[in-house]
Amino acid sequence: MQLLTKQDDAFSLRFTREEVAVLCNALNEALEALDDWETEPRMGCTKEEAQRLLDELCRIDLS
Amino acid sequence: MLKLRSLALAILALALLGTAGYAYRNPAFAATCEAACVKGSAWVQQHAATAGSAFQKSKAYASCKDGLSESASWRQSLSQKLAAPLARTKQMLSSASAPTDAQHRPQTSALTAGQRIANGHAFAKHGHASGFATQAQMADQIDHIIHSASPSNVKHLLRGRTAYWDERTGMVVIVDPNAVDGGTSFKPDRGRRYFEALR
Numbered sequence: 001m002q003l004l005t006k007q008d009d010a011f012s013l014r015f016t017r018e019e020v021a022v023l024c025n026a027l028n029e030a031l032e033a034l035d036d037w038e039t040e041p042r043m044g045c046t047k048e049e050a051q052r053l054l055d056e057l058c059r060i061d062l063s
Numbered sequence: 064m065l066k067l068r069s070l071a072l073a074i075l076a077l078a079l080l081g082t083a084g085y086a087y088r089n090p091a092f093a094a095t096c097e098a099a100c101v102k103g104s105a106w107v108q109q110h111a112a113t114a115g116s117a118f119q120k121s122k123a124y125a126s127c128k129d130g131l132s133e134s135a136s137w138r139q140s141l142s143q144k145l146a147a148p149l150a151r152t153k154q155m156l157s158s159a160s161a162p163t164d165a166q167h168r169p170q171t172s173a174l175t176a177g178q179r180i181a182n183g184h185a186f187a188k189h190g191h192a193s194g195f196a197t198q199a200q201m202a203d204q205i206d207h208i209i210h211s212a213s214p215s216n217v218k219h220l221l222r223g224r225t226a227y228w229d230e231r232t233g234m235v236v237i238v239d240p241n242a243v244d245g246g247t248s249f250k251p252d253r254g255r256r257y258f259e260a261l262r
Contacts, residue, residue, distance in 0.1 A: 032251055
């Protein structure tokens with residue numbers, strides 16, 4: 001991963017194919033392992049927010 | 064001592080080089096050298112036979128001859144002494160390389176993907192929750208899922224892994240040739256959504 005730019009709350013990052021895959025899998029496993037009530041305290045976001053981020057990442061064609 | 068020898072060799076080499084150079088420049092000197100060499104070689108040939116017979120009569124020659132014959136007989140007796148231990152060692156090595164009972168047991172590669180996964184950690188962690196009473200049941204189910212999965216229920220993941228989704232049972236199978244257990248299998252709470260997000 002490489003940090004390209006940082007402006008206020010926005011970051012530009014460069015990921016390799018494998019890094020994107022690892023992020024997807026990590027989020028997927030976290031969503032699978034955590035109960036609803038514990039997701040926000042442990043991840044800092046709701047299950048729905050984490051799922052939305054995962055869906056966005058999954059849209060990236062890694063083939 | 065070494066320096067003296069080197070110095071002597073250097074002087075000899077220089078003298079030979081000088082003689083050769085002078086002979087090249089002066090044909091008369093070259094002819095003299097050639098005549099001297101011819102004479103020298105004739106003298107060596109004449110006295111070689113005499114010198115050889117004299118050496119054969121000397122004590123040094125007799126001592127060398129005795130030493131060589133002793134060495135030959137020593138080698139022969141040594142090989143006779145070592146023959147038995149050598150044969151025993153060869154026998155031990157051949158019996159050690161022969162296959163044992165343990166080596167006749169099925170190898171990991173001979174197991175099916177389902178057997179490898181069910182014999183690993185997956186059964187203890189997910190087997191009962193997935194409704195299996197035995198490892199064999201779990202192995203059969205995993206193999207069935209792998210072999211009957213339609214293309215839409217198969218995902219080729221990074222690093223040679225393959226994921227299978229079974230709609231009927233809600234089970235996911237991940238075959239990983241790099242993992243010790245050969246992969247895993249369980250029923251994800253999020254069902255197909257979990258399978259779809261696998262990369």
